Amino acid sequence: xxxxVEHRTLFIGGQWVEPAGSRTIExxxxxxxxxxxxxxxxxxxxxxxxxxxxxSAFDHGPWPxxxxxxxxxxVTRIKDTLAARHQELAELVxxxxxxxxxxxxxxxxxxxxxxFGTALAAxxxxxxxxxxxxxxxxxxxxxxxVGVVAAITPWNVPQLTIAGKLAPALLAGCTVILKPSPETPxxxxxxxxxxxxxxxxxxxxxxxxxxRETSAYLVSHPGIDKVAFTGSVGAGKxxxxxxxxxxxxxxxxxxxxxxxxxxxxxxxxVAVPAVVGGTCAANSxxxxxxxxxxxxxxxxxxxxxxxxxxxxxxxxxGDPADPSTVVGPMVTRNQQQRNLDYIRIGQEEGAKVLTxxxxxxxxxxxxxxxxxxxxxxxxxxxxxxxxxxxxxxCLIRYEGEDEAVALANDSDFGLSGAVFxxxxxxxxxxxxRVRTGSVTVNxxxxxxxxxxxxxxxxxxxxxxxxEGLSAYFEYKTVNLPAPAQS
Numbered sequence: 237x238x239x240x241v242e243h244r245t246l247f248i249g250g251q252w253v254e255p256a257g258s259r260t261i262e263x264x265x266x267x268x269x270x271x272x273x274x275x276x277x278x279x280x281x282x283x284x285x286x287x288x289x290x291x292s293a294f295d296h297g298p299w300p301x302x303x304x305x306x307x308x309x310x311v312t313r314i315k316d317t318l319a320a321r322h323q324e325l326a327e328l329v330x331x332x333x334x335x336x337x338x339x340x341x342x343x344x345x346x347x348x349x350x351x352f353g354t355a356l357a358a359x360x361x362x363x364x365x366x367x368x369x370x371x372x373x374x375x376x377x378x379x380x381x382v383g384v385v386a387a388i389t390p391w392n393v394p395q396l397t398i399a400g401k402l403a404p405a406l407l408a409g410c411t412v413i414l415k416p417s418p419e420t421p422x423x424x425x426x427x428x429x430x431x432x433x434x435x436x437x438x439x440x441x442x443x444x445x446x447x448r449e450t451s452a453y454l455v456s457h458p459g460i461d462k463v464a465f466t467g468s469v470g471a472g473k474x475x476x477x478x479x480x481x482x483x484x485x486x487x488x489x490x491x492x493x494x495x496x497x498x499x500x501x502x503x504x505x506v507a508v509p510a511v512v513g514g515t516c517a518a519n520s521x522x523x524x525x526x527x528x529x530x531x532x533x534x535x536x537x538x539x540x541x542x543x544x545x546x547x548x549x550x551x552x553x554g555d556p557a558d559p560s561t562v563v564g565p566m567v568t569r570n571q572q573q574r575n576l577d578y579i580r581i582g583q584e585e586g587a588k589v590l591t592x593x594x595x596x597x598x599x600x601x602x603x604x605x606x607x608x609x610x611x612x613x614x615x616x617x618x619x620x621x622x623x624x625x626x627x628x629x630c631l632i633r634y635e636g637e638d639e640a641v642a643l644a645n646d647s648d649f650g651l652s653g654a655v656f657x658x659x660x661x662x663x664x665x666x667x668x669r670v671r672t673g674s675v676t677v678n679x680x681x682x683x684x685x686x687x688x689x690x691x692x693x694x695x696x697x698x699x700x701x702x703e704g705l706s707a708y709f710e711y712k713t714v715n716l717p718a719p720a721q722s
Contacts, residue, residue: 241273241331246282247428249289250438256281261418261445266334266565267555267602273332273422278444280453283413286442287459290384290411293439300381300409308359311406313434315352321430322346325395325423332420333391334565334603336556339519344395347684351399351700354685358702359407373718379709381409382485383461386454388475389424390467391417391567392522392625397489398424400688400699401464406440408708410462413442415454419567421445458482462708465489466524469623469693476696487697487707489524489689491623492651495644496527496680497666498540499637499657506678507656508543511629514654514680516551516607520563521627522571524694525652525674525682529613529620531640534633541611541631545590548607548629553596563627565603572603575626579608582619582628588612590631615643623649641669650691654680673698 241263245252255276263273278286294300299307318325325348326340335344365378387401394416405412416424421443428443444450448471455463456478462485465475472488479486496511514527521528532540556564566572572595579593592608605626613620613630620630634640644653653675657663660677667675673690674682682688687698697707 240271241328241422243275243425246276246278247425247441247443248282248286249293249442250432250436250440255279256285261421263332263420263422264568265331266567269601269603275421275425275445277418278415278446278450280450282444283450283454283457286413286444287384287457289439290413290442291459293437294381294384294411297437297439299411299437299440302409304359304362304364304407307407307409308356310435311352311359311403312356314431314436315349315356315403317430317434318345318352319349322349325426328423328426329395329420330556332422333394333567334556335519336561336564337559338562339517340556343519344393347393348395348399350684351396352403354701355399355403355407355705357685358404358705361702362705367716370715372715374716376714376716378712378714379706380712382708382710383410384459385410385412385708386415386457386460386463387412388415388451388455388463388465388467389417391419392519392524394420394423395427397466398427400466400704402441404705405464405708406436407705410708411440413444413454413460415444415446415451418445418447452478455479455484456481460484462486464707472695487689487699488695489697489699490651490693490695491649492524492526492690492694493529493621493623493647493649494525494527494652494654494672495529495531495647495670496654497531497640497644497656497670498533498536499640499655499663499666500533500536501658502536502656503658504540504543508547510654510656510678510680511544512547512551515629516548516627517562518680520566521607522567522625524623527652527654527680528624528628529615529630529632529644531632531634531643534635537631537633541590541609544629544631545609548609549591551607553604553606554599563607566605566626567603569603571625572605575605575624575628578619578622578624578626578628582610582613582617585617585619586612587617587619587630592627615646621647637666641666644670644672648693651689651694652682
């Protein structure tokens with residue numbers, strides 16, 4: 237790739253056009269701390285233009301009126317191109333995000349391909365209308381596209397979160413204004429080119445990299461019918477409040493502080509690799525689904541603490557372009573400092589650093605944080621209650637299964653989780669008691685064919701699978717004439 241990936245125009249309604257303003261966004265490498273990309277910064281005037289184009293394309297254009305089979309053909313071409321060029325995408329994400337290449341391939345690029353694939357599979361089984369018997373006669377239930385969608389995505393897994401919104405929105409017949417994070421906009425522009433090449437009609441997609449001010453203008457715009465957002469709880473609340481002024485539909489996928497419950501009979505040869513994979517190895521800990529609270533029976537605490545500390549200490553931290561690297565840098569200097577601040581807070585609260593606890597030796601350039609495991613954590617500590625978003629994990633003791641469930645549920649969040657036990661049926665029963673949007677028995681998995689989202693402060697609505705597709709429809713009931721009485 238070139239030293240600097242530069243875009244001078246904005247993608248609005250399928251065309252590359254001059255931006256209304258002169259500001260630019262510089263993308264800084266988390267590894268070298270040097271500028272690696274530059275894109276125009278969208279303004280409210282650009283938002284107005286994009287909304288007008290999207291509104292016209294939805295109200296009068298061909299896309300919502302095409303047979304579903306034809307929309308499937310276009311979205312399939314997008315998915316197939318993503319699959320064919322996934323290595324290129326992975327390298328771009330590593331450049332801007334600092335994700336280790338192993339994760340950039342599997343967790344960034346191929347997961348986006350998977351999300352397009354499961355949306356297409358759901359669409360293939362979808363019916364736009366069905367007839368049923370009502371209380372007063374037959375009724376026709378229609379599913380109609382919700383309209384113009386503002387899709388606002390975060391920096392941690394940009395392509396997966398884009399795919400989770402863009403694929404079902406397009407298949408439903410919506411038009412989309414994509415607002416990527418200003419930290420990581422390069423892959424969104426790259427995707428825009430692929431969508432144009434796939435034959436997406438003019439007006440259907442715009443990409444507007446911008447900061448929070450322009451984002452706030454977008455979500456409060458009266459021309460928007462639905463906001464689909466992934467990001468922080470604070471931003472989600474602000475979006476919901478702004479959208480309420482126009483009664484704009486919203487779906488929010490927000491934060492997490494997920495618990496991994498190790499039951500008394502948990503097999504550590506299964507549990508330890510899964511916890512590592514669901515914490516530090518999951519995008520260097522920058523994942524909303526990360527298993528950041530590990531709940532352990534007191535009788536096995538020392539054994540589990542030793543095994544996890546050894547596993548964390550063995551993780552290779554460094555250059556994300558090195559295929560052997562497991563933990564890369566944090567995406568920004570602020571994110572690195574946030575993690576270091578929480579490590580200090582945890583120690584001040586009385587928790588014990590079992591491994592890690594600072595910046596890796598020799599990595600003074602780049603925004604790195606050591607994989608850090610805290611012991612002697614209680615569930616009321618800030619490090620156990622607040623989302624840190626990095627490779628920082630809490631080990632918490634419990635006495636008995638009921639207390640384990642109570643601790644797992646004693647959180648403002650409810651996004652993900654895991655339960656480990658030799659008796660898989662018993663572990664599944666415990667999993668049913670945890671109030672969280674998804675939970676894995678004896679592993680760590682995000683299944684793109686199943687609904688994903690959270691309870692409590694972890695969000696509203698679901699993405700992926702048939703449920704994710706249905707979120708982009710309005711439902712209309714047509715009451716048909718009752719049959720004539722003979």
